[in-house]
Each structure stands twice: as structure tokens, then as C-alpha cells.
Amino acid sequence: MKFGIHNPSWLFGTEPAGIFEAVKAKALWAETHGFTWFSVMDHLIQIGNVGAPDEPFMEGWTVLTALAAVTSRIRLATLVSSVHYRNPALLAKMAAGVDQISRGRLTFGIGAGWFETEYRQYGWEFPPRPAVRIRQMEEAVRLIKSMWTEKRTTFEGKHFRAQDAILEPKPIQKPHPPIMIGGGGEQLTLRAVARHADACNVGGTPEQVRHKYQVLHRHCEAEGRNYNDIERTNIISFVLARDEAALADKRRRLAVPENYYGVAATVPQTIDLIGRYREAGVQLFISSAYRNDAETLELLAADVMPKFAS
Numbered sequence: 001m002k003f004g005i006h007n008p009s010w011l012f013g014t015e016p017a018g019i020f021e022a023v024k025a026k027a028l029w030a031e032t033h034g035f036t037w038f039s040v041m042d043h044l045i046q047i048g049n050v051g052a053p054d055e056p057f058m059e060g061w062t063v064l065t066a067l068a069a070v071t072s073r074i075r076l077a078t079l080v081s082s083v084h085y086r087n088p089a090l091l092a093k094m095a096a097g098v099d100q101i102s103r104g105r106l107t108f109g110i111g112a113g114w115f116e117t118e119y120r121q122y123g124w125e126f127p128p129r130p131a132v133r134i135r136q137m138e139e140a141v142r143l144i145k146s147m148w149t150e151k152r153t154t155f156e157g158k159h160f161r162a163q164d165a166i167l168e169p170k171p172i173q174k175p176h177p178p179i180m181i182g183g184g185g186e187q188l189t190l191r192a193v194a195r196h197a198d199a200c201n202v203g204g205t206p207e208q209v210r211h212k213y214q215v216l217h218r219h220c221e222a223e224g225r226n227y228n229d230i231e232r233t234n235i236i237s238f239v240l241a242r243d244e245a246a247l248a249d250k251r252r253r254l255a256v257p258e259n260y261y262g263v264a265a266t267v268p269q270t271i272d273l274i275g276r277y278r279e280a281g282v283q284l285f286i287s288s289a290y291r292n293d294a295e296t297l298e299l300l301a302a303d304v305m306p307k308f309a310s
Helices: 016-032 060-070 088-101 116-122 130-149 189-196 206-223 244-253 267-280 294-308
Strands: 002-007 037-040 075-078 106-111 153-156 161-165 179-182 199-202 231-241 263-266 284-289
Touching (some): 002 294, 016 060, 037 060, 037 106, 060 088, 106 130, 130 153, 130 161, 189 206, 206 231, 206 267, 231 267, 244 263, 263 267, 267 284, 267 294, 284 294
Parallel strands (some): 002 037, 037 075, 106 179, 199 231, 231 263, 231 284
Antiparallel strands (some): 153 161
């Protein structure tokens, strides 16, 4: 089982001028402590269940580009980019550049978009029907794949187009960087994964995740796709402590709400929980530490991950 780190916010106890140095240090630490994945959110403002909307927040692809230049082994990704925030042909070009700079370490995360407040603030049109947004995402993925693999791309879709477009240099990874589609919608999103993606990312309890994977398996059978060709990942927000007393103290210090949407657990509880995720079929377990709590990640690396070494 592999482990990754997701960066949920940019608050590291530093002034805004130190934000990138802090996330760079976090990515470099992850690379030297057994993690195989480092991802950032592709948002322009903080989402509501993580922090305050006016907290400092960096643009994801800018950060990935910089991290690609200073890391050497860890896989880098957005988790995930909204289809509407950039023209897909331009996004294909940006992603190819990150794959070049990282020497083939990009996972291309994309989703249908959902954060209407952000759309409104930045002047994007928000299609209210999820089915429309998912169809736009699928069309964008087809265009992006063509840009990555064809000498020139002419594409005339319902939502996006390109005319005799050149993308050089191509990504290093062949035939293209792995594509991760985020989300667990059973009728449309997981069907899109079966059609287009190399990896999926879903959340929920181990039982919920197992169910989503079963749904994905059925979509793969319907689409003539090998289910085992799709990497299965999930993401959890974590508060981790060594024992119950330390956990209670940490909840007070970090002001973890009683209705915390993630998991607050001791080391033994976490080992048991991740074991259940592994049994559900998870291959890459991505931890999003609440408030970027360094001890959560340190305990994960030192006390939990060795239990799942293979």
C-alpha cells in the first residue's frame, strides 16, 4: 500500500511571504519519509469545510510547477482541477510543462467542478446541473489526450474546440501522464473514470469506498475496461495522536470541531482504520492533515506506514 500527502490549506503558522517555503519544506519532507504522492487543491479561495474563505491561498498549478523543480521522486498532482478554470487546450500545455519539469512525475487530476462561490467570485459560468459539468469534463479529457499524443489537434466539441493546435514538447510520460478523475458519483462520474481515467479518488468510510469501487467495477465491465488498470485511491482529513490523552489535548489546541468531517484517532485506531481501507481495495491512501498538523504526518510516517510495508 502506498501513502500520500494532500495539502489542505496554506496556513503553516507563517506570514504570507513564507507560504511557499513552508509547502516546499513539506513536500521535501514527504519525499524523504516514504510518501509517494504530494497533491494540492486547485482552488483560488479556501473551501468552506477546511478554513476561512479569506485565508491566504495559492494557485495550484503555479505551486506544482515550482515543486516539480525542487523535488526529485515524489509524484505531484492537483486534487483536482476544475474543468472550467482554464481552457482545456491551455491546461494540456501547462500539464505537459509540469511533466517535463518534474521528469515524468505528474498525475493529472481533473474533476467536474462544484464550488459555486469561487466561480462567482472569479467570473466563471457555473452550470448548475452536475450532468452538464461532467459531460464538459469528459469532452475536455478527450481534447487534452489528443493534445498530448497527436502531432496536431483539431477538435470540435459541444463545449471546447481547437484548430490544428500544436503542443510541443509533449509530456515525458507515454502515452501521456496518468489521468485521475476525482469524485464518487455513481451514475456519471465513476462511469467517466471507467471511460477515460487511469486513477480514481473517492472519500468516505471503508464500507462506502468499497461500494464505490464495486460500482466502478461494474462500469468498467460495461465499458470493456480492465478494472485493475485503474489505480484506486482515497483521501481522508486526519488528526492523529499517540494515545487518547494526547488526542484530547490536540483537539483542544487545534480547535477541532465536534462535528469534524475527518477522522480524529490514535495511532492504534489509525492502523486498524487503514487496514480496513486496504481490505476495501485502496491502493494509495492520501492523508490531508487538519491545519497542516506536522505531528499527524510524523506519526503516520513513523508509526503507521511501516505496518503496511510490502
